[in-house]
Amino acid sequence: MDSIGLCHAVKGKTIAQLLAVGHELLSSEGIDPAWVPFTEAERAEAESRSA
Amino acid sequence: MTEADLRRADTTVRLAWGQVPAAHSELLKEIGASQWQVVNEPLGPVVDALLRSGGHPGLSRAAQAAMVDAVAVWIVQLRLMVLDAGHESLEGLDDRSYDESVATTAWHEWAHALSIELCSREDVAAGPRLLELAPEGIREVIRGAGYHPKQYTHELVANVYALLMYRRRRNLSERPEWLNEEIYELVMRVTGWTA
Numbered sequence: 001m002d003s004i005g006l007c008h009a010v011k012g013k014t015i016a017q018l019l020a021v022g023h024e025l026l027s028s029e030g031i032d033p034a035w036v037p038f039t040e041a042e043r044a045e046a047e048s049r050s051a
Numbered sequence: 052m053t054e055a056d057l058r059r060a061d062t063t064v065r066l067a068w069g070q071v072p073a074a075h076s077e078l079l080k081e082i083g084a085s086q087w088q089v090v091n092e093p094l095g096p097v098v099d100a101l102l103r104s105g106g107h108p109g110l111s112r113a114a115q116a117a118m119v120d121a122v123a124v125w126i127v128q129l130r131l132m133v134l135d136a137g138h139e140s141l142e143g144l145d146d147r148s149y150d151e152s153v154a155t156t157a158w159h160e161w162a163h164a165l166s167i168e169l170c171s172r173e174d175v176a177a178g179p180r181l182l183e184l185a186p187e188g189i190r191e192v193i194r195g196a197g198y199h200p201k202q203y204t205h206e207l208v209a210n211v212y213a214l215l216m217y218r219r220r221r222n223l224s225e226r227p228e229w230l231n232e233e234i235y236e237l238v239m240r241v242t243g244w245t246a
Contacts, residue, residue, distance in 0.1 A: 007098060007110075007118075007124050007125065007126050007127065008124065008125040008127070008160070008163055008167070008205075009094065009117075009118050009121035009123070009124045009125075010121060010122060010123050010124075010156060010159055010160060010163075010209075011120040011121055011122065011140075011196065012120065012121075012122035012138050012139065012140020012141065012152075013120065013140060014192060014196050015122060015140070015152055015155055015156050015159065016140060016152070017191075017192045017195070018155065018159070018189075018192055018210055018213060018214070019151060019152065019155055020188075021186070021188030021189055021191075021192060021214075022155075022213075022214045022217050024188055025186060025188065025214065025227065025229050026217070026218070028229060029227060029228065029229070031218075031221060031223070035147055035148070035150070035151035035217075035220075036220040036221060037146075037147050037150060037151075038063070038066045038150055038154075042066055042069070043062055043066065046062050046065040046066050046069060047058075047062050049065070050061070050062065050065055
């Protein structure tokens with residue numbers, strides 16, 4: 001999937017593959033590839049900004 | 052998907068936006084690409100309706116059907132990213148994996164928006180050559196997705212930027228060893244990335 005008209009769509013499968021590649025590349029650097037989750041404090045602040 | 056789930060997804064996009072360095076978010080604002088919408092519907096009909104309500108031609112049924120696998124769309128005419136928070140590719144993920152996927156999707160689409168606006172014709176023409184310089188995994192993702200060679204540069208920028216943002220979550224912003232210098236310089240020039 002690429003451009004449809006002037007829209008650019010990205011497949012969910014492509015993102016999943018990209019994340020798998022990202023995990024491999026991070027591991028190759030000796031970095032733990034586990035996602036660093038957004039903290040509850042970050043989430044609360046983001047929610048307050050959107051309220 | 053509940054309303055609470057939808058709000059969580061929207062907050063995750065907002066958090067991903069908050070992670071974008073100020074210089075990049077300013078660039079995105081300059082090109083009018085700082086807006087997003089999170090929905091829980093297939094994107095084809097949503098994009099069609101948004102285009103029509105914005106006074107643009109809608110999507111054909113074929114184009115809508117072609118979006119069935121899409122988790123997000125960057126609509127150039129409306130300067131809007133739309134994400135399907137309930138897409139089947141996100142089903143069954145735990146919160147951590149869900150946030151990872153949604154944030155990565157947002158970073159990918161924002162970088163794509165910058166790439167479309169700011170890459171030169173020469174950059175676009177160099178796509179097939181640059182793709183050969185990319186890490187094997189990224190090369191396979193782009194080739195496997197069936198993109199036209201004219202899209203290679205934009206896809207490279209989008210994918211590399213998303214992974215650089217992923218690293219930034221660990222306070223790593225310099226060029227990783229696995230990334231070719233020419234591609235890194237392209238991403239810096241187009242997105243404003245700085246180490």
